[in-house]
Amino acid sequence: MTITSAMPTARKRPTRTRTKQVSSLPTIVVSKLPPIDIDLLPSTQSLVCPNCKTWCPITGHGGLNPKLVPHHTGRAGTAEARRCIGSNRRVKLDLTIAEWRRLLADAITDASSRQATVVLPKAFSPQTDQTLRARAERTLAGRLADWDAVLPRVADTDKNRRMMPVGDVPTESPAVPLAKLSPKQPTH
16 A cells, blocks of 8 residues: 555644643642642652542643643443543642652551451350350260151151141132143234
């Protein structure tokens, strides 16, 4: 395929979003956000969008009007991706990099000093303790002897369940079908 002057070519696009649109939502003040949700390094200034909780770059950070770049709430390339209402929201950068690093270091030391609590087992009640000890002391012969003692009562109960009640058969109720019922498809 040869390139002719009639074939359109893609032009070089700017790497940053340059739009004059500004969101009507209030300005995001960086000092009020948790330091873990901010990245103020010079090459990657970004923060977590308060609306959709995704990391978004800050554009225009060197100028007078820093703001979040336009971004979507869903995953890229999917049908349900919609523009976040936090897009083009102004950002007030009132922290220096040194202040942010100090806050981040304090947050990391605070989080690392926390230890997981040890879950203590619940104390046994005397009845539970007695039951568990008795269960541990039982042997196979003891369990078989217990079953042999209960077996005649179980057999009597099963025999009583199989017996038909004495008396007449109810006459008001419909007869129980003995053949398998299957639904028929309606014909159109």
